Amino acid sequence: MNFTETEEQQALRRAVADLGSRYGFVYTRSKVKSGQPTDELWLEAGKLGFLGVNLPEAYGGGGGGMYELALVLEELSAAGCSQLMMVVSPAICGTVIARFGTDAQKQRWLPGISDGSIIMAFGITEPDAGSNSHKITTTARRDGTDWLLSGRKIYVSGVDRADAVLIVGRAADGNNGKGRLKPVLFAMPTDSPGFEYRAIEMDIAMTDKQFLLFMDDVRLPPDAVIGERDAAMAQLFAGLNPERIMASALSVGIARYALDKAVRYAKERSVWGAPIGSHQGLAHPLAQVKIELEQAKLMMQKAATLYDLGADLAAGEAANMAKYAAAEVAVRATDQAVQTLGGNGFASEYGLGALLATARVGRVAPISREMVLNYVAQTSLGLPKSY
Numbered sequence: 001m002n003f004t005e006t007e008e009q010q011a012l013r014r015a016v017a018d019l020g021s022r023y024g025f026v027y028t029r030s031k032v033k034s035g036q037p038t039d040e041l042w043l044e045a046g047k048l049g050f051l052g053v054n055l056p057e058a059y060g061g062g063g064g065g066m067y068e069l070a071l072v073l074e075e076l077s078a079a080g081c082s083q084l085m086m087v088v089s090p091a092i093c094g095t096v097i098a099r100f101g102t103d104a105q106k107q108r109w110l111p112g113i114s115d116g117s118i119i120m121a122f123g124i125t126e127p128d129a130g131s132n133s134h135k136i137t138t139t140a141r142r143d144g145t146d147w148l149l150s151g152r153k154i155y156v157s158g159v160d161r162a163d164a165v166l167i168v169g170r171a172a173d174g175n176n177g178k179g180r181l182k183p184v185l186f187a188m189p190t191d192s193p194g195f196e197y198r199a200i201e202m203d204i205a206m207t208d209k210q211f212l213l214f215m216d217d218v219r220l221p222p223d224a225v226i227g228e229r230d231a232a233m234a235q236l237f238a239g240l241n242p243e244r245i246m247a248s249a250l251s252v253g254i255a256r257y258a259l260d261k262a263v264r265y266a267k268e269r270s271v272w273g274a275p276i277g278s279h280q281g282l283a284h285p286l287a288q289v290k291i292e293l294e295q296a297k298l299m300m301q302k303a304a305t306l307y308d309l310g311a312d313l314a315a316g317e318a319a320n321m322a323k324y325a326a327a328e329v330a331v332r333a334t335d336q337a338v339q340t341l342g343g344n345g346f347a348s349e350y351g352l353g354a355l356l357a358t359a360r361v362g363r364v365a366p367i368s369r370e371m372v373l374n375y376v377a378q379t380s381l382g383l384p385k386s387y
């Protein structure tokens, strides 16, 4: 076991931090205010090879693993310019296509996902199914060799920027659609006739928006189905560990950003003749954040290392635990940063009040805190299932 990053990983960390420092919070805030996506940063990150660092070299990627991709998102997030779509496009969709797609599907999607010129969103959540993904009703039926996909998805991120959405649906097989429904993964281009989407007004200051999707007999060719139809559930789960590792990276970066802002302020601000950081009422909560941040980061790195070694099951437990710990520390860090800055904690100039809501998302998405606790209670502790 080695807790030191390789020279390549350290160099990657420095290079991403440098990119992040050139954009940072001021850039993100201006994009949030104007309602525009962070295309400049996204495309530059892609050009530098950061977005596809986990994808195979043969398809334009960097040949690294989830460790490296998480490192990229952590550094951008710590610089105040986190990229939500990294959780989705290269991590979930890129991974699923790289691991289970045909050569033609890899050629079609991976080079663009790697250099950022193609963005693929991911749609699993449905209004009526919620956390219970087994209840999804988006259904594809056969029409000759094509598929006709119909249904609704909710809270899907970044659809306005996306070239395609990886839709988790079900196949109505045989018996005129009365057969057993099976999950299937479809790469659905966003310009498909019959597909519409509508932005959901959200109370979070994020550059990527969330959407309600409507699919009404969207015609898809046979090669829109990613991977083996009969193993779609296993393939889906293979994409969910990267999702949780990347959600951890985003939260760890937010916590680092908030802690850094708070510590700097606590060293400089003086109201009783000494820096406010000398008061234990402020210093101890910041020290607690530092400890919990390092714990969460270590668990995230363990999850990524296990995943890259191919230990999917062990990675699953670590990824859930990392996601839980990272979301918790991001909330604690941003809350304590707001407290440390006093009135300035709510001023747009510092951006911490808005970051608190963003950090809070980590407790709900991509998997809620309670569903992680259910997983740990049942899988790690062997306790009975309550639902």
Ligand SMILES: Cc1cc2nc3c(=O)[nH]c(=O)nc-3n(C[C@H](O)[C@H](O)[C@H](O)COP(=O)(O)OP(=O)(O)OC[C@H]3O[C@@H](n4cnc5c(N)ncnc54)[C@H](O)[C@@H]3O)c2cc1C
Binding pocket: 088, 122, 123, 124, 125, 126, 129, 130, 131, 132, 154, 155, 156, 157, 158, 210, 361, 364, 365, 366, 367, 368, 369, 370, 371, 374, 387
């Ligand atoms: C900013 C943002 C971005 C998102 N991006 C995407 C995306 O790109 N693609 C996508 O598909 N989805 C996306 N989502 C959706 C997200 O994954 C879901 O919101 C999340 O999984 C929770 O589902 P839900 O909102 O339906 O809540 P519900 O399932 O209705 O849950 C509501 C509450 O009940 C709790 N609960 C539910 N079941 C149990 C149980 N068995 N035991 C204990 N508590 C329970 C939950 O933990 C939660 O606190 C996004 C959401 C947000 C907020």
